[in-house]
Amino acid sequence: MRPTRKSQAERRSRLTRHNTEFPWQALVYDAFVEANPLTALGKINLAERAISSRLCSPVPLVLREHVALTDALWALRRWLEVQRRVKETKLELVYSAPRRTLCG
DSSP: OOOOOOOHHHHHHHHHHHTOSSTTHHHHHHHHHOOOHHHHHHHHHHHHHHHHHHHHSSSOOOHHHHHHHHHHHHHHHHHHHHHHHHHHHHHHHHHHSOOOOTTO
């Protein structure tokens, strides 16, 4: 019997959950592996909200998680800057493309 091929999304979700120590890290990972800058911005937002929720949680943080949260926020801010630049560049290319007219 031939094994079925898993979709890219299934493989990615398995990988995100496999290597994370804290639940919110899966959303951070998803934000970094998203190739489309338009959807990456939304995933970055989700990851930031998950981190914010964890920081507001009454459950105390251990030092390792505190460091991981700090690192993730720093990395997400840098990634957000990159994704915004990519999105702006793509929009500039679309709007600066030569316009064709019906009359020549």
